[in-house]
Amino acid sequence: MDERFVRRGDVQELTDFELIVYETVAELDKDGRAADFETVGRLVDGPEEDLWAALGHLVSINHLHSTSDGYVLGPHDWAP
Template identity: 75%
Template structure:
């Protein structure tokens, strides 16, 4: 059984930037919290929250107790 995820072509450039920031942290074995993301991304926190919300609803990211991690993907780490 595979998890459905949204089409990446539907993501904005900013959402892709947020996804890439989370992917870098996830690749290192961590979860991206909002404090880390706001320090790395030069945009208002509200915009980052909105991007995270959309990425989670499209199943590109998962929200955990520790922060955000990658959702299902078909590329190697």
């Protein structure tokens, strides 16, 4: 299935911490960089297990994609 057409989860179902993680990845992606775990961890204040859980959830609902370089935005309808 073409990932552009996979339904994204509703932003309202995200926790405050997940929103912070998403916004951090989006900020790095805006500059064309993938956000590796260490960079996100350094920029986001939270326990490592919470960060893994947030990233996993964001990937599972198609807000982020995991690549060999790190995390990047999934499909979105706003300009960079």
